[in-house]
Amino acid sequence: MNRIPSKIKFINPPGVNFPGGKTVHRAGWVMITPDKVIENACLEVENGLITGVYGASSGRNTHGQDTIDHGPGVIMPPLVNAHLHLELSALKNSLCFDKGFAAWVQQLLEKREAVGQAALVKGAKKAAQELFEDGIGYIGEISTLGFTRTIVQSLDLSGIWFQEFLGSALPDIGLENKNFLSFSLAGHAPHTTDPLLLQAAKKKTRTLGLPFSIHLAESDVESEFIAGKEGEWGKFLISRGIETSLWPIGSKTPVQYLDDLGVLDSSTLAVHLLNTVPLDLDILARTNTKVCLCPRSNMNLHKKLPDISKMLEKKLAPALGTDSLASCDSLGIFDEMAFVRRNYPNVNPVQVLSMATINGAKALGIEHFAGTLEKGKKSAFIYVDLNIGNKSNIIESLTTHEI
Numbered sequence: 001m002n003r004i005p006s007k008i009k010f011i012n013p014p015g016v017n018f019p020g021g022k023t024v025h026r027a028g029w030v031m032i033t034p035d036k037v038i039e040n041a042c043l044e045v046e047n048g049l050i051t052g053v054y055g056a057s058s059g060r061n062t063h064g065q066d067t068i069d070h071g072p073g074v075i076m077p078p079l080v081n082a083h084l085h086l087e088l089s090a091l092k093n094s095l096c097f098d099k100g101f102a103a104w105v106q107q108l109l110e111k112r113e114a115v116g117q118a119a120l121v122k123g124a125k126k127a128a129q130e131l132f133e134d135g136i137g138y139i140g141e142i143s144t145l146g147f148t149r150t151i152v153q154s155l156d157l158s159g160i161w162f163q164e165f166l167g168s169a170l171p172d173i174g175l176e177n178k179n180f181l182s183f184s185l186a187g188h189a190p191h192t193t194d195p196l197l198l199q200a201a202k203k204k205t206r207t208l209g210l211p212f213s214i215h216l217a218e219s220d221v222e223s224e225f226i227a228g229k230e231g232e233w234g235k236f237l238i239s240r241g242i243e244t245s246l247w248p249i250g251s252k253t254p255v256q257y258l259d260d261l262g263v264l265d266s267s268t269l270a271v272h273l274l275n276t277v278p279l280d281l282d283i284l285a286r287t288n289t290k291v292c293l294c295p296r297s298n299m300n301l302h303k304k305l306p307d308i309s310k311m312l313e314k315k316l317a318p319a320l321g322t323d324s325l326a327s328c329d330s331l332g333i334f335d336e337m338a339f340v341r342r343n344y345p346n347v348n349p350v351q352v353l354s355m356a357t358i359n360g361a362k363a364l365g366i367e368h369f370a371g372t373l374e375k376g377k378k379s380a381f382i383y384v385d386l387n388i389g390n391k392s393n394i395i396e397s398l399t400t401h402e403i
């Protein structure tokens with residue numbers, strides 16, 4: 001895989017306030033949005049906000065004396081990884097995918113225990129630092145153990161840090177709705193978490209105006225259990241003494257189940273959606289639920305992929321995530337885009353770039369300051385060093401790694 005970080009320069013980390021003063025940044029191209037890319041253009045910023053974008057075609061001088069000229073490449077929004085688990089980074093390349101999902105989960109729990117806290121912290125710090133090198137400034141970090149909260153804060157990353165919960169007790173942590181980095185809750189999945197707990201967590205995050213995230217419709221085991229079939233998962237829960245006789249499961253899909261629980265709305269981020277029927281996509285569209293896909297992780301763990309074309313048809317605007325380094329070989333969104341291009345030849349590359357930027361920002365509820373370089377948004381951006389003279393070739397290169 002051709003990694004491109006050496007060609008990426010981060011201009012202003014997105015998690016901090018910038019000093020005031022007007023600055024003008026020029027490049028061969030400025031990508032305001034994936035479908036609005038301007039040649040020989042300048043981005044004006046002041047007091048930490050974008051105040052304007054203009055190209056030479058407007059008649060204005062793009063080579064002013066105080067202009068910072070970055071080169072022939074592209075100034076574009078930082079990418080969004082809307083679903084990752086930094087705390088599993090130390091497990092990179094140590095798990096086997098060939099024996100199925102249940103065996104992978106078992107290995108994950110054993111190896112996480114065996115590796116120990118110090119190695120997990122070290123791995124998470126290194127992976128978090130590499131996000132900047134991959135052009136990622138905004139994240140939806142899912143944490144079960146809790147220690148990545150301070151790591152994310154210390155690196156000036158922006159987005160949402162989610163405390164994930166399983167079983168039957170809500171974590172007692174401070175939730176805050178901050179400007180650039182918020183702290184919220186994530187349910188693990190419909191088949192692993194008590195429905196009353198999912199409802200309580202959703203209510204809490206809704207009251208605070210925070211997004212709520214959950215893995216949804218990922219595994220066959222989950223679908224079987226929610227459909228009410230006596231399967232391995234039901235037996236497992238009984239063996240753990242978990243009482244599920246009052247759970248409102250049976251004759252429904254995981255998406256329909258969460259809809260019945262009242263958990264789906266415009267601030268819920270549903271992750272994966274591998275096992276869906278057409279009605280599920282209609283429910284997600286009707287409730288305006290946000291969607292995040294992790295196709296590389298899905299292929300490794302489940303040997304199948306979500307139906308992106310159908311989702312786009314239903315106007316679901318999926319975001320991209322990577323899941324963790326325990327199920328994917330990088331946390332890079334350029335890598336994820338390249339995988340999508342290879343496996344979904346019919347999806348328009350402009351759509352793929354939208355998935356990596358504005359769709360991700362909407363998925364995390366931060367589109368008011370992130371996801372595009374439109375006037376009024378935060379002046380965090382990246383410069384990708386490439387030398388290409390035509391707009392569609394730029395989009396092609398950015399989404400296929402050929403730079």
Ligand SMILES: [Zn+2]
Pocket residue numbers: 083084085142215323324
């Ligand atoms: Zn995940």
